[in-house]
Amino acid sequence: MGRLASHYGTEERYGVLRVVGVLCTGIGVALLAVGSLLLVFGLLGLLAGLTGGVPRGKLPFSDGQMGALSIFWSLGFLASGLQFLAMGALFRLAIHVEENTRSAAQSLEKIRVQLETKGENAGTIFRS
Numbered sequence: 001m002g003r004l005a006s007h008y009g010t011e012e013r014y015g016v017l018r019v020v021g022v023l024c025t026g027i028g029v030a031l032l033a034v035g036s037l038l039l040v041f042g043l044l045g046l047l048a049g050l051t052g053g054v055p056r057g058k059l060p061f062s063d064g065q066m067g068a069l070s071i072f073w074s075l076g077f078l079a080s081g082l083q084f085l086a087m088g089a090l091f092r093l094a095i096h097v098e099e100n101t102r103s104a105a106q107s108l109e110k111i112r113v114q115l116e117t118k119g120e121n122a123g124t125i126f127r128s
Contacts, residue, residue: 018095025084025088028082028088031084032085035074039075041067042072045066
């Protein structure tokens, strides 16, 4: 049986996961920005509704109701923005775990080779 050789490469791997992680992070930041703006406008609408507000013409909702609806939507945007940020962080974490595991395998292989050159029986570390 030959040894596994997949841990010898030093190039960056998983380009698609890196792109997906960056996209998730970007979408999360955009959703957080939209959610923050909606929250500010909702709070302003609630305050305008509490102070009497400005006549809106023939709209079926008052300022306070529009503010409450805006706050409700902003909470949805903020929650999904946090989820996208967490998903992007998990993609980066998975890539880092793989890189560290590969680095540990390379270090163990170097130790095994050094022990073999000294005449000690290190045994096989990697098997296919």
